[in-house]
Amino acid sequence: MSKNILVAYATRTRSTAEIAKAISETLAENGSQVEVRPVQDVTDLEKYQAIVLGSTIHDKKWLPEAMQFVRENQVALSEKPFAAFLVCMALTMKNQNYHRMAVEWLEPVRRLVKPVSEGFFAGALDIEKVSSVWHQSMFRISVWTGVWAEGDHRNWEAIRAWATDLSDKLQVD
Ligand SMILES: Cc1cc2nc3c(=O)[nH]c(=O)nc-3n(C[C@H](O)[C@H](O)[C@H](O)COP(=O)(O)O)c2cc1C
Incomplete structure (x- = not known):
């Protein structure tokens, strides 16, 4: 049966949106019908047989709109295959140790709905695009001290590999 899958995302500077698009393209190549949407634009889950939701991390958390979506749709999401990713x-x-920390950042989601699969992806940092001056300063310090390097760190091969594996995990009867 051809599945109708929703890939929803929460982003501020688009790197997560582009990852969501890559995931949706891979799922479509594997035979599903896929819609990709910003999470705040999703109104009706009835028409989807499976849901993928991802968010960028800000201050060690999924963005508020992504968490709100999970809270508001906890029952519906628990009744369908649900996968989650973070960037x-x-x-x-x-x-x-930082990778292990990142795995913990999905714990608030897991407490509400257990994902059939979890994706963990490196993102992109463009300090000029960061809206808060305080965060810009923090990131400049992090870059100067060598904690993070500015630029695009997304690994498209890893993202597509996760999405390929996801096709089976999102199977519905
Ligand atoms: C205000 C702010 C807070 C962030 N906090 C974290 C964080 O706590 N941990 C982390 O690993 N990355 C953090 N990041 C980095 C973002 O997760 C990363 O740049 C991501 O790719 C941005 O996604 P987007 O382009 O979809 O908004 C933060 C970025 C911003 C702008």
Whole structure:
């Protein structure tokens, strides 16, 4: 059966939106009908057989609109295959402790709905695009001290590999 899958996302500077698009393209190549939407534009989950939701991480958390969506749709999401992903800069760091921390950032989501699959992706940092001056300063310090490097760290191969694996996990009867 051809599935209708929603890939929803929460973003501020588009890197997560582009990852959501890549995921949707891979799912479509594997035979599903896929809609990709900003999470705040999703009104009706009835028409989807499976849902993928991803958010950028700000201050160690999914963006508020993504968490709100999970809270408001907890029952509906629990009744369908649901996959979650996050996008952040900690995953660009060599120290694996930061990768383990990033895995914990999905815990508030897991407490509400258990995903059939979880994706963890390095993102992109363009300090000029960051809206808060305080965060801009913090990121400049992080870059100067070598914690993070500005630029696009997205690994498209890893993103597409996760989406390919997801096609099976989102199967519905
Ligand atoms: C205000 C702000 C806070 C952030 N906080 C974190 C964080 O706590 N941990 C982290 O690893 N990355 C953090 N990041 C980096 C973003 O997750 C990363 O740049 C991401 O790719 C941006 O996604 P977007 O382009 O979809 O908005 C933060 C970025 C911003 C702008």
